Amino acid sequence: MGDIAAELEATVRAAAASGTKLSIVAGGSKSFLGRDVAGECLDVSGHSGILDYQPAELVLTARAGTTLTEIAQCLEDCGQMLPFEPPVFDGKATIGGTLACDAAGPARPWRGSVRDATLGVTLINGRGERLRFGGQVLKNVAGYDVSRLQAGAMGTLGVMTEVTVRLLPIPAATATLVREMDAAAAIRRMNEMTRTPLPISAAAWLDGKLYMRLEGAERAVAGARGKIEADFDSGDESIWRHIREQSLEFFKGSTPLWRFSVASNSGHRNADEPWLLDWGGAQRWLRGEFDAQYLESLACDLGGQVSLYRHGDRSGEVFHPQVPAMRNVQMRLKKSFDPHGIFNVGRMYDGI
């Protein structure tokens, strides 16, 4: 636990003055993500500690370098959790990095993303100014929503020093169910079930099996289970942790890992390839050497985008290409926060 915000600010100011590029790192648990980036390492892991936690407010403020493990331990005592079920990656993941990468787990379609839970941030912009946006309340529409803009920005807009997030109670009951079926049928089934008011909190398919998780009040889970149990067997709850932490056999090795973010009900394609479907069909993982352009057009057909998530060539573009008008807006936005081009330059796209 420590407060090094003043040092971080001074380092950023000096870098802005000299045009030194900085590469922001806390736990380094997601350093595989995005493009290779050059720059002096700016270590924010020393900036950690929970600053404010009021269980009855369902709100927590922590320094950006605080690990998710520390946060989870603190919340568990009061029966609460981070809604977005983030990967903790061997205990290294921090709250700042999780927001910067918008890294959410299987519950994401039902409990929202990191962005959705974010209420406020303090960040040091490229002018070396420490700025506060958002706050500790759910409803806050004063000024632009700079806090949620940090989600997935990969630290290219500034160094976050504090993050305030909304919490949820840990559900009283949970049940994992499993049933064998092919991927196309699983996509149909996941979407059908998500259309109904069942207390679903995760739905994924791999290796010929559809997994569903029910969570909520005791009676809600029991009731829902009664409705669908005839179709399903009881499953192993640890599947969700393995999907979240990417610790399944599917994720091992150095073959390129592609991530599709698509319309949940789009059809299953290239059925012979190794797929893992999560988020009720809205997030799809594919392993293998593929032509990026081919996958991009496939992703468009499925109503979404694809990125080269892990491994493969990290010196080229790894995220779905943007049309010129969009690229123009993103470049200008980057510049408005980081006029001297010092933060994680090129981590997301060439020049951004």
Next chain:
Amino acid sequence: MNASAKTDDGGKLALAARFRELLRADQIIVDAESKRPYECDALPVYKAMPLLVLVPETTRQVQAIVRLCYELKVPVVARGAGTGLSAGALPDSNGVLVSLARLSRIIEVDPDARIARVQPGVRNLAISEAAEEFGLYYAPDPSSQIACSIGGNIAENSGGVHCLKYGLTVHNVLGMEIVTAEGEILQVGGRGLDTAGYDLNALFIGSEGLLGIVTEVWVKLLPKPEHARVVMAGFDSVLNAGDAVSAVIAAGIIPAGLEMMDGFAIQAAEDFVNAGYPRDARALLLCEVDGNEDEVLEHVERIESLFREFGATSCRVSRDDAERALFWKGRKAAFPAAGRISPDYYCMDGTIPRRKIGAVLEAIQQLSEQYGLRISNVFHAGDGNLHPLILFDASVPGELHAAEELGGKILELCVQVGGSITGEHGVGVEKLRYMLAQFNDAELAQFHAIKDALDPAGILNPGKGIPTLRQCQEYRSIDASGGAKR
């Protein structure tokens, strides 16, 4: 063409002639009488007449309008249904007002993907009506949802009674088509849950029309809950009611809605609609839980016992949907009910952390006495969003001014306790000066940098949302000289 040339009739007609190349004559409103309905939104304290009102019917027409305005450096203010409460759609007297009312088509409802694709002029409630046959609905429900449009909801990041559980507009929009300040058409977000690059959904939603004009929206639809009940409880003190609110949340229950009314609001509402509220209570809580029937019953039992534990003097649970609607009727009529007991009222909007409810209400009571103006408090207790209604009489010289000043004090109080100067109504023109209470110069400068990045010519809804640095200096010098606010 410069601003002074446009203010005379010749300039106005010349401008209209340029738009006639893009739009039909009946889509261009020039005469003062026909422009009148557009001179203000639902905060009529602020009024201005635009040079022209334009009524496009397609994205392409919006694009053509913005391109011409960009070329001529003419201000553009977009307007939906005009139900905003912060003068966010106040016209610019040197610019054009673009009404999006005719972009009102529900393009598609995809029940399997749980997405509706709609144009910005579609009414909020109409989306849920269209989704109803599939057992789905659109969750954000601002009080004006019968009339307000989804485009306006995006501009203000609207919420409502249910956002404690279901979130604000930003949590329920997947993607948008936007016309940028330079007239480019941009697709932001999409049918998936996220897209690479900066999250422009987050940036555009709540940006009060300063960064682009929305021409299409993909919203998320949710399954309608099977069952819902309301627990209604009276308390003999606001503090007890506030503690009871915290107790429900701490018990691990997220209600679909959790609303509080003070004694004054209870009386006014009960006189107006006879909802069966306990007239002798000093505070009333309405707590709705929804979901699967078993879950609702489990939570209702728990909430009832918590309310009694925290000193509820009366407690009732709605027996059926008709009674549930009746309980809500009083809450929903709280604003018109205040209008019945006072010639005018000024509805404020600010947020505070839940645990400060009691202290803030006491401080508001003191301000009320100090200014000699009655205040009726109605608010979304679950998310700390206050709506103090300041009652005044505009025909009494100085009362409007006093009401505004009192409102400002309440907003500053919200910031002092860790809240915000606006929860769901936006800054618009109304709250520009209070932005200084919440943000310092560097933060405001960052907002301006964002605006300059997306709207370099500054043509979109100028003068709203973020005070200029010059305005900040003016406000500060007024405060320093001890002068009255506004």
